[in-house]
Amino acid sequence: MDKVVQKAIASDKRWRAVYIACGLLIVALTLLMGAFLLYQGSQTFIKAHHSIWEFLFTSDWAPLDKTGLFGGKVGAAVYIVGSLETCLLALIICLPFAIGSAVYMTEISPKIGEKYFRPATEIYVSIPSVVYGWFGMTKLVPLIKNIFHPAMGGYSVLAASIVLAIMIFPTITTVSADAIKSVPMSYREGAYGLGATRWQVIGKVVLPAASGGILTGIILGLARAIGEALAVSMVIGKTRSFASNLLSPTSNLTSAIAADMGNTAQGGEYNLALWTMALLLFIISIVLIVLIHKLANGKKDK
Amino acid sequence: MEDKITIENLNLYYSDFHALHDVNMHIQKNEITAFIGPSGCGKSTLLRCLNRMNDLVEGCRIEGSVKLDGTDIYGGDLDVTVLRQRVGMVFQRPNPFPMSVYDNVAYGPKIHGVTDKQELDEIVETSLKQAAIWDDLKDRLNKSALGLSGGQQQRLCIARALAVKPEVLLMDEPTSALDPISTSKIEELALQLKKDYTIVIVTHNMQQAVRISDKTGFFLLGDLVEFGETDQLFSMPKDERTERYITGRFG
Ligand SMILES: Nc1ncnc2c1ncn2[C@@H]1O[C@H](COP(=O)(O)OP(=O)(O)O)[C@@H](O)[C@H]1O
Ligand SMILES: [Mg+2]
Numbered sequence: 001m002d003k004v005v006q007k008a009i010a011s012d013k014r015w016r017a018v019y020i021a022c023g024l025l026i027v028a029l030t031l032l033m034g035a036f037l038l039y040q041g042s043q044t045f046i047k048a049h050h051s052i053w054e055f056l057f058t059s060d061w062a063p064l065d066k067t068g069l070f071g072g073k074v075g076a077a078v079y080i081v082g083s084l085e086t087c088l089l090a091l092i093i094c095l096p097f098a099i100g101s102a103v104y105m106t107e108i109s110p111k112i113g114e115k116y117f118r119p120a121t122e123i124y125v126s127i128p129s130v131v132y133g134w135f136g137m138t139k140l141v142p143l144i145k146n147i148f149h150p151a152m153g154g155y156s157v158l159a160a161s162i163v164l165a166i167m168i169f170p171t172i173t174t175v176s177a178d179a180i181k182s183v184p185m186s187y188r189e190g191a192y193g194l195g196a197t198r199w200q201v202i203g204k205v206v207l208p209a210a211s212g213g214i215l216t217g218i219i220l221g222l223a224r225a226i227g228e229a230l231a232v233s234m235v236i237g238k239t240r241s242f243a244s245n246l247l248s249p250t251s252n253l254t255s256a257i258a259a260d261m262g263n264t265a266q267g268g269e270y271n272l273a274l275w276t277m278a279l280l281l282f283i284i285s286i287v288l289i290v291l292i293h294k295l296a297n298g299k300k301d302k
Numbered sequence: 303m304e305d306k307i308t309i310e311n312l313n314l315y316y317s318d319f320h321a322l323h324d325v326n327m328h329i330q331k332n333e334i335t336a337f338i339g340p341s342g343c344g345k346s347t348l349l350r351c352l353n354r355m356n357d358l359v360e361g362c363r364i365e366g367s368v369k370l371d372g373t374d375i376y377g378g379d380l381d382v383t384v385l386r387q388r389v390g391m392v393f394q395r396p397n398p399f400p401m402s403v404y405d406n407v408a409y410g411p412k413i414h415g416v417t418d419k420q421e422l423d424e425i426v427e428t429s430l431k432q433a434a435i436w437d438d439l440k441d442r443l444n445k446s447a448l449g450l451s452g453g454q455q456q457r458l459c460i461a462r463a464l465a466v467k468p469e470v471l472l473m474d475e476p477t478s479a480l481d482p483i484s485t486s487k488i489e490e491l492a493l494q495l496k497k498d499y500t501i502v503i504v505t506h507n508m509q510q511a512v513r514i515s516d517k518t519g520f521f522l523l524g525d526l527v528e529f530g531e532t533d534q535l536f537s538m539p540k541d542e543r544t545e546r547y548i549t550g551r552f553g
Contacts, residue, residue, distance in 0.1 A: 195387035
């Protein structure tokens with residue numbers, strides 16, 4: 001008997017060591033990647049002597065593409081603005097639908113919601129982004145072209161934003177639905193007991209009480225949108241100029257990195273500038289993730 | 303005296319479960335009516351019939367009638383939101399909304415159409431005063447209600463209910479989660495409020511029923527076994543089951 005227990009403890013300990021090792025490995029890999037990005041991404045400023053101001057706030061993009069040769073222009077504002085505007089617009093398009101759906105599947109018709117709606121939304125998460133991009137390119141772009149007849153065809157900020165909106169919809173919807181579901185029943189009863197209608201209960205008690213969780217969903221969605229490359233690059237038009245309106249094409253950080261990273265000379269100014277763009281994306285993601293944790297902890301403090 | 307609420311031949315089913323059997327009761331204006339009985343006997347269920355909170359329970363079915371000032375509340379002549387404004391409710395666990403003290407009290411008047419800031423201020427102040435908690439809270443109207451003690455939260459919930467100017471106040475074991483001092487404050491409050499309101503209170507505590515109520519109903523397994531003057535019910539119960547329950551000789 002004793003031996004069995006000892007054996008169990010020993011194997012327990014061995015497994016624990018394995019788990020800890022795996023955990024440490026992941027932490028180490030993440031840190032290593034961060035450090036590598038930080039090193040590579042900062043070379044634009046250190047080795048090539050460009051200013052952070054130039055990179056972030058000017059739009060002259062003419063980096064030299066030869067190893068060790070510096071002196072071009074690395075203003076990435078077009079890409080940065082392209083990323084921000086498509087993400088924000090995607091959020092604005094997506095939010096009413098996502099919150100409406102979350103309310104529907106929790107408050108209005110929980111049975112249908114749980115049985116059909118949630119599984120359906122979860123399937124959307126697992127569809128590869130090339131499918132979204134392909135749908136955007138073959139259906140959405142022609143549609144925009146036929147409706148608005150923009151000078152440059154249908155490839156546009158609008159097309160990219162709609163594709164992104166569709167891609168982040170399931171994330172925001174499911175996270176919001178969970179947040180709404182976790183609002184205590186007693187709040188709803190309290191409001192109904194005062195003579196509130198269903199919409200007054202939802203709008204003035206349930207949604208405010210769930211707002212922390214909904215915000216988490218929004219940030220998760222934004223993190224997904226800001227990092228999405230393939231689907232966006234298929235419909236945004238990839239022209240290196242600011243979009244003058246929603247129907248004009250532009251480019252963004254991920255499209256530029258994905259398109260050019262493989263073709264640039266190692267250690268050249270162009271290559272380094274792309275690394276800096278990758279670093280910027282990394283920083284944005286980290287900021288968003290820190291925000292999520294802040295929100296989650298803030299809720300616990302209450 | 304005129305009935306405030308008349309309950310006639312009320313039967314209630316939760317799907318197949320017959321939870322209330324043929325209940326008849328007359329609840330008088332400006333009186334405190336207490337419901338007592340072992341847990342699970344249907345006290346909360348009956349209370350929640352009086353402002354149609356059972357509408358929220360799926361599969362709940364009601365036969366018979368409940369009249370408020372002579373109007374059948376299930377008859378379609380009275381909108382459920384108006385009914386709940388006239389018949390307010392305080393719950394077993396204090397359930398302030400996750401908002402400021404002020405917003406909690408102002409919630410009801412706001413949804414019923416009061417928008418004037420000064421009028422809202424006045425309603426908030428009078429309601430908190432009526433609930434005897436104005437002095438405690440007047441300096442923290444903008445603080446979250448979730449930071450208050452349990453007793454303060456419950457009195458805030460009473461103030462929130464009073465803010466929509468109800469005629470009847472339903473209280474479902476309002477002191478079961480509170481300490482003795484908070485409990486006696488709520489009891490005093492109930493006695494004061496009965497001047498202006500009709501109160502129905504569920505209590506697990508027989509002493510509480512004796513202390514504050516005018517009439518008491520004793521329930522057992524979905525039956526209203528006995529209903530009458532509180533003094534009489536506790537001193538000379540008519541039914542043997544009531545006697546066994548109030549003398550503590552019940553299984
Ligand atoms: N929502 C519900 N669905 C089904 N049965 C219920 C529900 N609420 C209460 N019941 C049942 O009805 C009976 C009376 O409950 P309740 O009115 O809460 O009793 P009390 O308040 O006297 O303790 C109990 O048997 C309880 O299990
Ligand atoms: Mg109860």
